[in-house]
Amino acid sequence: MKPLYILLFLFTTTAQAQTLLSGRVTDRKGHALPGANVFLKGTYDGATTDTLGRFSFRTFEKDTATLAVSYMGYEPFEKKLLLNQKEVVLTVKLEELATELNTVVITAGAFEASDEKRMAMLKPLDIVTTAGAAADITGAMQLLPGAQRVGEQEGLFVRGGSGLESKVVIDGMIVQNPFFSSVPDVQQRGRFNPFMFKGTSFSTGGYSAQYGQALSSVLLLNTTDKTSNNGLGVSLNLASAGLNYDHATEKQSVSVVGYYGNLKPLFALVRQNIEWLHEPEFVGSSLTYRLNTSQTGLLKVYGMYSDSRMSMNSVVPGTAGPGTAVPGGEGIKNRLDLHNRNAFTTSTYTDSWGDGKWLLNSGFSYSRNSDDMAFDGQGMDRLDERTQARVVLTRLLSGNNSLLFGGEVHGINLQNGFGGISYSLRDQYAAAFAETEIYLSRQLAGRVGVRTEYSSLLNRFNLAPRLSLAYKTGAYSQVSLAAGQFFQNPDYRYLYLNSNLNFERADHLILNYQVMRSSRTFRVETFYKNYAQLVREYTGQPGSPDRFDTNPYRFPWGRTDNRGYGYAQGFDLFWRDQKTVKGLDYWVTYSYVDTRRLFQQYQVLATPTFASNHNVSLVAKRWFDKLKTSAGLTYAYTSGRPYYNPNHERFMTDRTPAVHNVSFTASKLTSIRGNFAVLYMAVDNLLNTRNVFTYRYTADGQTRYAVGPQSYRSFFVGMQIFLSRKAVVKQEDL
């Protein structure tokens, strides 16, 4: 009987030994956290907090137990308790975890487009759906704050900087020829398809010590790690036809692209302001291979080759100067022939060790570009080669802190023909950098970096410090500051004749404030940029005044030194709203810059010809669900730019009229014979505005003529079919 007693006793005691636990779970400020899980570790006993953060539950456990509280986004809480049948009442305060949403991010000067980051202001898809961007990465970036549109030249013109002051970087590697070969007064597109990249970061200044050789801006493009399609795709539009094939297995994937293009049909439909002798014709291909070497290692190899040809006549009024006279004395014709061959390969390897505490980014790239070119029958052949290798090691420390260091070496080989003489040069460029990100608290973070560079051609070193600070001022807002020095080798054309030149330098100071809250973004940034050691060219004979030559293809014969200088200052505003009207997404930017320089052939401090003081863009897009169509409308305004008037006493004080452009784009998702397809159309300069980009004067200085776009109103249609993605699921596929 005794044992039974014991058993009974055991049961009765446990039945009586219940302890009541109750209390409240709040955040640090005492706000209730409803839905938190409060329980005794190792038991099923627990409760969920109610809307007021209150909880209460009973337990049979006795003696010591561990109370645990968990709540999403907060540090887990644990406390040892003594359970002795008496009621336990307690208030638990939880600490918020550091997350992307509540931690400050270092943002000054950067504008990110990313799928991965939830806080990104732009998605890669935004690049192709923006009207006026012509599905070109640079085209879309030109509609962002700080950037400026310069109609007759390619490149990114950022905050008073020229196109040469920006670098395009793919997976850390500088792209030598990011645009199709430059032709006088005709803007060229970028060579890379926006869909190649998973993320884009456009820096308008104050960027990381990891990058150099750009006085104004870097455009960082990161290629995708994996192919998104599987199978064959066909693209067809007014200018080109292409095929792409993707194949992916668990460990590796390959993408092949081939295309042929000819602008003849398009130019037959869209009135051209240029006399084409051979409309641009091009053929190209690319290959991407990605291999997951291990759980963490990823090797990517990308190679592309393109070959393009064109010939055109540019007609200049007047009778003086080189070229062939147009019958009737209406002007002079200059013929330009160009045959471009471009190859670019890059391979990168990334890996991580020690539970992701060590990260490796390494790459090797080679590019070769040749332009067989003749201007007015004179050979102007160009050749450039760049070989580069880069290694970056990052060590992640506790609390978001990190330390990175790395280096890169480049071998650059350039040749350029002018008037029967061939100039060439070689440069060995090397850089080393180190940078650390320090989170002093969730509100305050800093990034301190230093970069040193050496150029064999200049036979000089430089040392560039970089600093960024960010402070979170509220749940959705933050202030950032960035400062630093940026060096760049002078335009290589100057170095052919003078290798005693020094690096050109820019000092940036940027202050930024931004608020991002549920699909609405407001951002204001103000900056001051100081230019120093800019190359000046003296074109006059000793003792006689300098002559300013506006020919974009002139060779800089003059004596040069690094005595140039200048400044740029201003601010820009950005507002984006994806919420107020359902389906509508719009953004507004305004950029103001005041800039003056004494550089190149300039005789006094003046606003450069490529700089406009005011830039405005209004971008709107809407998705029509019923029509499965996305439509976009963009208005872009660029205020007048200075141009050189030889008859005006004061240098560079004349201004062109402002440039207005309204553009439209639409794309429709549909199916063609059971295959998924996208149809798209775009109209540029809808209002057929007779825009003028700049004015030049005939050689005698008597007649002014305008340089404008290749065509005024223009349109483009095309489609992309994905043969792999069947639009209809058949019964047997189930």
Added chain:
Amino acid sequence: MKTTLISALALVLSLTQLFAQSDKYNQAMTTTVDALNQQEGKQPDVAAFQELANRFERIAAAEPKEWLPRYHAAYCYTMLGVMGDDASQKEQRLDKAEAMLKEMETLAGKPNDEVEVLKAFVTQARLAIDPMSRWQTYGAQFGEHLAAAKAANADNPRIYVLEGTSLFYTPEQFGGGKKVAKPVLEKALEKFVTFKSPGAIYPQWGKGQAEWMAAQCKQ
């Protein structure tokens, strides 16, 4: 004699305790899974799913070798990941579901069709947050998980529930729509008739959802 009695008693006691423990597990799981099943077909209720997720998590924390409490908790978090309109909160919940999935993968043993189905569900929820820019990556992943689930057990009805749901909400131009979804959902319902659940504490969800959508397709 006395010692034998005591040791026998001790054995009985420890055995009952052991049984009591597993009994307690089964009981707690059964009531909680029942409560979860009650939610099927109801208006989505954030508080209810959070409370269920917490209950499953408590059981999971006390039973480090069981995959089912983790599975159900992950399912609750995935359901929470499709509710509301705060994208970052949804992501956070799906992160939680993914963390639980990771924990259970080795416990459940491979290949496990239910685990693959749940992975597909998480992917579908991620895709739904921003379909325009995510369908390329997440769409492919969704298909991969379902294919893996089919390879493990093609008779699992939940495979076709998710496949049908995906088609049901995909626009016709993308190859979706009610017409295409209907046969898949009907197939899911057929599978529910023949599918034998290993027990009351195993995954049960999907039937109500498939029935509702199938009815919509008939209209």
